[in-house]
Amino acid sequence: PGRSVRRRRQLQAPLLVKRGAEARIVARQDGVEVNAAGEALDNGHQGETIRVRNLSSGKVIRGRVGPGGEIEPLD
8 A cells, every 4th residue: 555655656746846935937938038036825846837926026926837947927
């Protein structure tokens, strides 16, 4: 029984963004990339949508977690 639990954990994608941690918000459009510092309001694995607070504006946005843990804004 212990083996199946361990196997499931190994198959699960790693947690790339931790709630309360600093997160990098990266917006890309037409070859231009804009970065902003943020605070993750949710935990996130690659491809998941989480909430992030932009530290400059205080605005809370939704973003998708990228492979490097960066957040791509969806709003």
